[in-house]
Amino acid sequence: MFQTIEWTSAGTVRLIDQRKLPVEEVYVECRDLADVAHAIRTMQIRGAPAIGVAGAMGLALGAKTIRTDGFAAFFEELSRRGEELLRTRPTAVNLAWGIERMKRCAEKNRDLHVPGIVQALIQEAQAIREEDIRGNRQMGEYGKAFIPDGAAVLTHCNAGALATAGYGTALGVIRAAHAAGKRVSVWVDETRPFLQGARLTAWELQKDGIAVTLITDNMAGHLMQRGRIDLVIVGADRIARNGDVANKIGTYMLAVLAKEHGIPFCVAAPMSTLDLSLKAGDEIPIEERSPEEVTTWAGIRIAPVGISVVNPVFDVTPARYITAIITDRGVARPPYGASLEALATRA
Numbered sequence: 001m002f003q004t005i006e007w008t009s010a011g012t013v014r015l016i017d018q019r020k021l022p023v024e025e026v027y028v029e030c031r032d033l034a035d036v037a038h039a040i041r042t043m044q045i046r047g048a049p050a051i052g053v054a055g056a057m058g059l060a061l062g063a064k065t066i067r068t069d070g071f072a073a074f075f076e077e078l079s080r081r082g083e084e085l086l087r088t089r090p091t092a093v094n095l096a097w098g099i100e101r102m103k104r105c106a107e108k109n110r111d112l113h114v115p116g117i118v119q120a121l122i123q124e125a126q127a128i129r130e131e132d133i134r135g136n137r138q139m140g141e142y143g144k145a146f147i148p149d150g151a152a153v154l155t156h157c158n159a160g161a162l163a164t165a166g167y168g169t170a171l172g173v174i175r176a177a178h179a180a181g182k183r184v185s186v187w188v189d190e191t192r193p194f195l196q197g198a199r200l201t202a203w204e205l206q207k208d209g210i211a212v213t214l215i216t217d218n219m220a221g222h223l224m225q226r227g228r229i230d231l232v233i234v235g236a237d238r239i240a241r242n243g244d245v246a247n248k249i250g251t252y253m254l255a256v257l258a259k260e261h262g263i264p265f266c267v268a269a270p271m272s273t274l275d276l277s278l279k280a281g282d283e284i285p286i287e288e289r290s291p292e293e294v295t296t297w298a299g300i301r302i303a304p305v306g307i308s309v310v311n312p313v314f315d316v317t318p319a320r321y322i323t324a325i326i327t328d329r330g331v332a333r334p335p336y337g338a339s340l341e342a343l344a345t346r347a
């Protein structure tokens with residue numbers, strides 16, 4: 001079994017290079033914060049919860065090299081380094097969540113000497129990783145009831161072990177249903193332009209021995225019309241207070257199609273993906289990535305030189321299209337304003 005990201009005994013951060021999958025299974029070793037920032041920006045590691053863990057571990061690496069004795073100066077520099085990590089990717093709120101949690105940990109330990117605070121931060125980053133895996137298993141337990149025996153499930157992008165510290169969110173729910181003995185087959189969208197579905201989700205599910213069929217992104221409507229999809233389940237990068245969900249570009253299209261065909265559309269995400277500071281999805285910043293991701297494929301040009309391109313890599317699915325949001329604290333149902341708040345305030 002592969003490890004998405006881990007803190008090593010040598011005090012470095014080791015992560016599987018997701019740009020190389022599924023052809024090569026190679027690991028990258030990050031020795032400092034800059035290495036982690038580079039890994040997030042270039043998508044060696046990606047997926048909302050995984051970058052939350054990477055951000056926390058990156059900040060722990062960053063904390064190790066702050067040279068000061070006083071807490072105030074230490075905290076100021078830690079915050080500055082946190083900002084550096086935050087600039088890598090804007091949409092998934094888990095990154096900000098991970099960094100905020102690390103800063104709170106530093107504040108809680110402010111009475112220790114700096115080496116003691118750094119030690120606490122290293123432990124906190126590892127705890128965030130472990131909690132993420134536990135949370136995903138919990139989500140799987142809550143979510144498996146949504147998958148009937150014999151169901152054909154469509155998923156988009158990669159919301160699996162690779163997008164988290166392990167087990168996955170949407171794929172975690174599928175894994176839990178499979179482990180409970182349900183017969184489940186999965187349709188995987190290739191997920192242009194970065195191909196997280198084809199390269200990563202297909203790879204993960206195949207490794208697990210779960211029946212998987214790869215399709216291109218324009219095939220879902222046809223399959224729904226022919227009655228070949230029973231449920232759609234995706235992850236999330238940020239969820240606003242009203243239940244609007246930002247996820248990989250193309251998710252909104254699937255939600256609209258699912259509604260048209262009377263197919264349940266579920267989102268699986270940990271509470272760290274919920275951003276209560278945002279009233280609705282239109283406030284979520286949408287990352288725009290390089291045009292080359294669209295005009296080239298594996299280094300080969302597939303569009304004319306000089307063509308105009310837009311590359312927004314997430315979209316927002318309005319809450320009204322979502323049947324349920326499965327979290328690590330339980331399942332939220334419409335109206336989401338009330339149900340998400342109830343989960344958030346539950347001890």
Ligand code: MRU
Nearest residue numbers: 046047048157159163235236248
């Ligand atoms: O651009 P990416 O690959 O980081 O986008 C990832 C997604 O959109 C996932 O579906 C989302 O983070 C949920 S992961 C559990």
